[in-house]
Amino acid sequence: MKPSLLKKHLSGCHPELVDKDAAFLKGMEIGVRRVRLDKSDHVNQISKASLRASYMVALRIAQEKTPHTIVEKLILHCCKDIVRCLTGDDGEKKICKVPPPTI
16 A cells, blocks of 8 residues: 555544554554454464465365365264374364365
8 A cells, every 4th residue: 555545544434553563564564464254254274384274185186086065074073083093182173273175
């Protein structure tokens, strides 16, 4: 955004942020980009590793030309079962953080 438009936006929509420096605003931007709303409108932090895992699954599904619904119906549940058997409940909680791939 142009600096003049950004100043106008900040003073009009976010008057509490007008006095903040650029580094603070850049940090806020990075934080906002990491946050995602899930289906129940809860805010979740998505780690880079879980997002990468989601993309890898989406790529494999696209390469196989199978329907994306197989992920929700089968793959994620199987992954949770496998990880729970091998590593316990802590590993399953990490798997639950992986967002379903969007194709």
